[in-house]
Structures are given as structure tokens and as C-alpha cells.
Amino acid sequence: MPTITYVQPDGTRREVEAPVGSTVMLAAVRNNVRGIDAECGGALACATCHVYVDPAWMDRIPPAGEDEADMLEGVAGERRETSRLSCQINVDAALDGLVVEIPAEQG
Amino acid sequence: MASGETERPRTTPDGPAPDGLVDSGLVVVGASHAGVQLAAAAREYGYPGPITLIGDEPDAPYQRPPLSKGFLAGKTSEPDLALRSDAFFAETGITLRPGTRAAAIDRAARRLHLADGTFLPYGHLALTTGARARPLPASFGEPPGGVLVLRDLADARRLREAAATARDVVVLGGGFIGLEVAAALASPAPDSPERRVTLAEGRPRLLARSASPELAEHVAARHRAAGVALHLGTAVDAIEQRDGRLAAVRLTDGTRLPADLLVVGIGVIPNTELAEAAGLACLDGIVVDRHARTEDPHILAAGDCTAHPSEFAGATIRLESIQNAQDQARTAAATIVGRAQPHIALPWFWSDQLGMKLQMAGLLDGTDRTVRREKPGGDGSDAKFSLWHFAGERLRAVETVNLPAEHMLSRRLLALADGPTPAQAADPGFDLRRLLKG
Numbered sequence: 062m063p064t065i066t067y068v069q070p071d072g073t074r075r076e077v078e079a080p081v082g083s084t085v086m087l088a089a090v091r092n093n094v095r096g097i098d099a100e101c102g103g104a105l106a107c108a109t110c111h112v113y114v115d116p117a118w119m120d121r122i123p124p125a126g127e128d129e130a131d132m133l134e135g136v137a138g139e140r141r142e143t144s145r146l147s148c149q150i151n152v153d154a155a156l157d158g159l160v161v162e163i164p165a166e167q168g
Numbered sequence: 169m170a171s172g173e174t175e176r177p178r179t180t181p182d183g184p185a186p187d188g189l190v191d192s193g194l195v196v197v198g199a200s201h202a203g204v205q206l207a208a209a210a211r212e213y214g215y216p217g218p219i220t221l222i223g224d225e226p227d228a229p230y231q232r233p234p235l236s237k238g239f240l241a242g243k244t245s246e247p248d249l250a251l252r253s254d255a256f257f258a259e260t261g262i263t264l265r266p267g268t269r270a271a272a273i274d275r276a277a278r279r280l281h282l283a284d285g286t287f288l289p290y291g292h293l294a295l296t297t298g299a300r301a302r303p304l305p306a307s308f309g310e311p312p313g314g315v316l317v318l319r320d321l322a323d324a325r326r327l328r329e330a331a332a333t334a335r336d337v338v339v340l341g342g343g344f345i346g347l348e349v350a351a352a353l354a355s356p357a358p359d360s361p362e363r364r365v366t367l368a369e370g371r372p373r374l375l376a377r378s379a380s381p382e383l384a385e386h387v388a389a390r391h392r393a394a395g396v397a398l399h400l401g402t403a404v405d406a407i408e409q410r411d412g413r414l415a416a417v418r419l420t421d422g423t424r425l426p427a428d429l430l431v432v433g434i435g436v437i438p439n440t441e442l443a444e445a446a447g448l449a450c451l452d453g454i455v456v457d458r459h460a461r462t463e464d465p466h467i468l469a470a471g472d473c474t475a476h477p478s479e480f481a482g483a484t485i486r487l488e489s490i491q492n493a494q495d496q497a498r499t500a501a502a503t504i505v506g507r508a509q510p511h512i513a514l515p516w517f518w519s520d521q522l523g524m525k526l527q528m529a530g531l532l533d534g535t536d537r538t539v540r541r542e543k544p545g546g547d548g549s550d551a552k553f554s555l556w557h558f559a560g561e562r563l564r565a566v567e568t569v570n571l572p573a574e575h576m577l578s579r580r581l582l583a584l585a586d587g588p589t590p591a592q593a594a595d596p597g598f599d600l601r602r603l604l605k606g
Contacts, residue, residue, distance in 0.1 A: 093259050
């Protein structure tokens with residue numbers, strides 16, 4: 062099962078096993094990773110699952126769709142080049158080892 | 169939990185000494201979105217005592233919104249519905265007890281009696297009992313086979329199974345549940361049989377309780393285009409059965425619709441019986457204050473089951489939404505640990521149907537003018553527009569279609585004391601984001 066590492070704003074790291082077919086958001090919520098609120102449960106309706114993807118991984122993830130890109134303009138935390146909504150990042154075998162950072166602010 | 173004696177949360181000022189309270193712990197009734205959020209937030213805010221979450225359904229907590237959307241359409245499987253993992257409950261030390269039904273609250277002894285004859289002592293009790301689907305009126309008699317509702321996972325399983333072979337589907341109720349069911353069943357998977365889907369709504373338009381006439385009209389047009397026959401302003405007159413199975417639905421306008429599946433989506437009834445029997449005030453919901461407290465300082469409530477004061481509405485309201493469940497649950501958890509975090513969240517809601525993403529923020533009550541903003545580039549179910557509803561000059565509600573980013577923006581604008589005027593909203597050259605700065 063692919064492993065995803067979540068890095069908290071204070072630098073704390075947490076590795077989580079994420080089943081293929083889930084999302085980076087779901088794996089976090091189901092495993093008590095703090096700081097990913099995901100109020101809408103992944104319906105692309107709330108922008109509270111914002112993460113920063115480790116730059117080394119940006120090319121290996123399909124780019125954000127139009128709606129996601131628009132919503133990233135309105136996130137509460139700092140908007141970076143590497144900003145993504147984690148509900149839109151589907152887990153597959155190629156994502157084993159992915160590292161994402163959690164912003165200081167959500168929602 | 170790194171919480172020592174001195175860090176124990178204080179209870180409400182009129183409650184007894186905190187030690188006994190924390191030792192008895194927090195018992196949450198209802199393993200719903202609100203219940204799970206409440207338990208999780210209490211732990212996150214540092215609640216040091218035991219937390220027990222009971223639910224009367226046999227399954228671990230699951231996400232409800234997909235039940236009427238992806239799950240019914242066959243795109244979402246049961247494992248995908250999980251709200252949290254076993255690891256989550258183990259790590260947070262929250263004892264999950266599915267298949268456990270609460271029977272009565274003994275407020276004097278602070279005990280929750282369970283249907284199996286045992287009881288749980290509590291320091292704080294949180295009621296997140298949700299709501300149940302409103303059944304057909306009793307005047308229709310015992311419903312025959314083929315008449316279903318949709319509220320929980322068991323309902324969704326039954327409905328998905330029945331829909332697999334149904335040819336003639338009638339949906340009763342033009343609210344969000346009825347529309348999402350009609351949408352899911354009108355767009356069948358390639359290998360399923362052709363179905364006729366008809367939706368009957370007693371009021372003259374769709375979404376009469378929850379959306380503007382303009383949005384309802386758009387939704388109606390999309391459903392008709394998807395092949396859903398709409399009968400508006402028409403109630404069910406009688407249900408015909410043959411050998412204990414549904415055969416047809418007769419409407420008050422005289423129409424007779426042959427049917428092998430009738431889905432009843434005519435609203436919900438809040439589950440207030442446990443609270444009522446304990447003598448707690450209930451008025452279409454368990455009455456709570458802005459801190460999610462009932463009149464008993466040891467008992468709180470959150471989610472669809474509550475009637476609560478809304479700062480935004482300026483009235484006591486009951487909301488059926490994930491947003492309210494989660495925000496109010498966090499408020500309740502904060503109250504339990506002695507942190508003041510009043511429930512003042514802006515109401516918002518979404519629905520996905522027929523490829524459309526519908527989102528609403530704020531409340532329509534009292535609005536008297538509407539500004540429509542178009543974004544070119546799509547038509548039919550791809551049309552992108554928003555409806556900005558004002559009471560006088562004050563922005564009160566915004567509905568967006570296929571514009572999730574504008575929905576996000578509208579929520580921030582609705583929270584402003586000085587939001588956009590109707591003239592600003594109507595001006596395509598005016599950048600609404602300017603209002604958020606400075």
C-alpha cells in the first residue's frame with residue numbers, strides 16, 4: 062500500500078498508508094492527521110483540504126483542473142506554486158512516498 | 169493526552185466540580201457526521217476523560233452525502249464511504265460502539281440507559297441523533313414492497329438493489345434528496361435497463377424550501393432534459409398495489425403512473441424523542457443555545473437534530489447540512505472543554521446532480537432582489553452562473569452553479585459587514601475580491 066508523509070507546520074512528520082483508489086485527503090482524515098479539515102468530504106466544495114506538495118513530486122501528479130485551480134485562489138492559508146486540494150489527488154502506486162506539507166491555516 | 173490535573177478544563181460556571189465530570193467522561197449518542205466530529209474535536213481540544221461514541225446502526229461511521237449521489241449511481245463503493253479508520257478511533261482513544269441504541273437519559277444520576285439494559289455514566293452527554301426520513305402519511309396505509317426512503321446506509325443499499333431492476337421509478341418530493349435520487353436513477357450505468365423516472369412535487373416548484381425560484385427553474389430544465397418527467401403542484405392521491413407490491417401511483421391531477429419503485433423524499437423528522445423523554449425542551453429540534461447547550465448543563469446537542477439560534481438568520485432555526493453538523497459539533501466540543509466558541513457559522517450547502525455542482529451560502533429568507541452573474545463558456549448542465557440575493561442593499565444569500573470558486577468567494581463576502589451592493593454584484597467590470605482587502 063502506498064505510503065504518504067504529512068508534514069505539519071511545526072515540522073512534525075506522519076506516515077500514513079493510503080489505499081489505492083483513495084485520495085490524499087481521505088487517507089489523512091481517516092488516520093487523524095490534523096490540519097486537513099475536508100469539510101465537504103471531497104466534493105470540491107470547500108477548499109479546507111489544502112496542502113503543499115513536495116516540489117520533487119509536482120511533476121508526478123496530474124495538474125489541478127480548472128475548478129480546483131480557481132478554488133486554490135481562495136484558500137485561507139498562504140497560496141504557493143505547490144498548492145493543491147488534497148481531495149483531488151488520487152492515490153495510486155506511483156504516489157508511494159509522496160510528501161505533502163499542511164498549511165498553517167485552513168477554511 | 170498530555171493533560172495534567174491543573175490543565176483540566178473547567179465546566180460551565182453553574183455545573184458541579186469538574187473532576188467527577190471528566191472521570192465519567194463524554195458520551196456521544198449518534199455516530200453521525202456531527203457525532204464523529206464532536207468526539208474528535210473534544211479530543212483535539214484536550215478533553216482528558218474517556219469518550220464513548222454510540223450509534224444504533226451496525227456500521228462504522230460513514231459519509232452520508234455520497235449515498236444519494238455517487239453510491240446510488242454505482243460510482244462509489246462502501247469502503248469509500250468510511251468517515252474515519254479503526255486507527256483513528258484507537259489513536260484518539262474514542263470508544264466506538266456501533267449497533268448500540270440509547271433508551272433513556274437519567275439526568276439526576278447522569279446515566280445513559282441503553283436498550284440492552286446496561287447504562288453508561290456520563291459527565292457530559294452529547295446528542296447527535298440526527299433526523300429520520302419522513303414516511304408517507306399514515307392515511308396511505310402500510311406501504312407495499314417497493315416503497316423506499318433514503319436516509320442511511322441501509323436505506324441506500326435497499327434502494328440501490330431495488331433500482332437495479334426497476335423500470336418505472338416515481339420519486340415523491342422535489343427537494344434535494346428527491347432530485348439527487350431522480351438524477352442518479354435517470355442516468356443509468358451502461359449495463360442497466362432503461363428506466364422511466366418521474367418526480368412528483370406537491371408545491372408548484374422544485375426546491376421550494378431551499379433554493380430560489382430562478383435556481384429551481386434551471387434545475388427543473390436540466391431534469392427534464394435528462395428525461396425526468398416532472399409533475400409539479402401535484403400530490404400523491406393513492407398508491408395501488410398488487411400482491412403486496414407497488415403497482416402504480418395515482419396523483420391528485422388524475423395521472424396514473426405505473427411504478428415498481430417509489431422513493432419518498434418528503435423531508436425529515438428530527439430525532440428528539442430521547443431528549444423529549446428526558447424533559448428537555450424540543451421544538452422541531454432539541455433546543456440549544458449558541459454554545460450547543462441544552463437547558464441541562466451536562467447535556468449538549470449538535471447537528472440536524474437541533475433547533476439553535478442563528479446569528480445570521482436572527483432567529484432559531486434547524487439546518488440539515490454537513491456544514492452545520494460539523495461547525496456545531498466543534499462548538500459543542502469547545503463548550504465541553506470550557507472554551508467559548510459560539511456557533512455563528514455562515515450556513516452553506518451543496519448538491520451534485522446531473523453533472524451540476526449547486527452550492528448555496530447564506531439564507532434566502534427575507535431577500536427581495538436578485539442579481540444574476542453569468543460566466544460564458546457553458547450551456548445545459550455545464551452552464552456557469554450565480555444568483556446574488558439581497559434584502560434591500562444587504563447581501564444575504566448566494567447560489568452558484570458550477571462555480572465552486574465563486575461560492576468560496578461569496579462565503580467570505582457574506583461574512584462582511586460591508587458586502588457588495590446589488591449594483592456592484594451586477595457590474596461585470598467590478599472585481600468583488602476588492603471588497604475583501606482592507
